[in-house]
Amino acid sequence: MPSQTHLDSEVLIVGAGLSGLAAARALAQAGYRGHVIDKGSSVGGRLATRRIAGGLADHGAQFFTARSEVWKAQVAQWQSEGLVTIWSNGFSDGKRPVESFDGHPRFVTREGMNRLAKRLAVDVGELASFHLDTRIVSVEPLGNGWLAVAESGTRWTAPALLLTAPVPQSLALLGDAAGRMSSADRDALTRIVYAPCVAGLFAVGGGTRLPHPGALQRPDAEITWIADNQRKGISPGARIITLHAGTRLSQSLWDQSEATGLQVLSAELSHWLEPGTAIHEAHLKRWRYAQPIVTHPERCLLASGLSPLVFAGDAFGESRVEGAYLSGLAAAAALIEALSQGHGLSFHPGNSQPRNEN
């Protein structure tokens, strides 16, 4: 728990996904208060779970592995609380069973992935201020710190800024101020590339022919993932199927109507339904920045030559749940180091309180 609070060392954190939350908790534990701002109505970002037809479905991240000691320890704590459980040791491609265990169990969160984010937000508690349903439209250097402006007109100022939105979105927030970063930093950030994903959620009445343990994974196919959230254990009351289109199909469906997208995805799903199983309800979700396919090798990027500004998220390190968590921790460490060296500490524009200038 925090030993002290640096009221003049607050950090603006744009994004309450896993990386932003992990950073907020680590900063709070070091005594730095954060303002966590997210455009979503709930924390979690791509740790997204949706309630439909009396059931639950993960429509962003589906499962995760734990490879680093730090993340393994966090996952073990959540396992002991009953929040996280092992689903399987791998997934079939629908033709062959899983060939061999790669040593990394596939973990899922009871009641859906979004619970992980909510659990972390509980840890952060009142040590950070959460501002949901709040879309930041610009960030810019201000004196020895940063100014962030929301769509509503609310403005926040603080000595340090952490941007955890997908990198193209973070760069767009900076606008012309990105020109004040070094060209090396700008080049590193603009090299990062994400793949889109069009996802379908289908409530079905009846059984599926999905292989054990209720999912199939085919990384190079048109449909990369189909999973039964009931067999996954998160939707006891209803059978909800999640289906992910691969990058090529996602790109070709991107500008199509929702009806066309659902038609294409439900045709794919029908191959995996028991005869007589009907689709009762269907929803389409478009993830423009689903998963980074060109990442930055370091776990975060501390912009040089400016008041503390850190970019973080799953594009830094490994492009998965674990990578986002580790990136958040690295970002917090970088900010603590920068702030402890005095960067931004002469910044006193009113203790980072939001000001509504509408």
Ligand SMILES: Cc1cc2nc3c(=O)[nH]c(=O)nc-3n(C[C@H](O)[C@H](O)[C@H](O)COP(=O)(O)OP(=O)(O)OC[C@H]3O[C@@H](n4cnc5c(N)ncnc54)[C@H](O)[C@@H]3O)c2cc1C
């Ligand atoms: C379809 C899909 C399937 C996936 N499957 C897996 C999987 O099975 N296993 C796995 O390990 N990983 C998977 N992932 C990846 C995993 O979800 C991510 O790596 C991780 O959740 C990213 O966390 P993050 O904090 O970096 O980003 P995000 O979760 O994207 O958080 C960024 C946050 O910033 C907010 N934001 C953006 N712009 C603004 C703004 N202007 N103002 C305010 N807030 C803003 C967003 O609302 C969001 O909450 C999947 C992702 C998708 C989309």
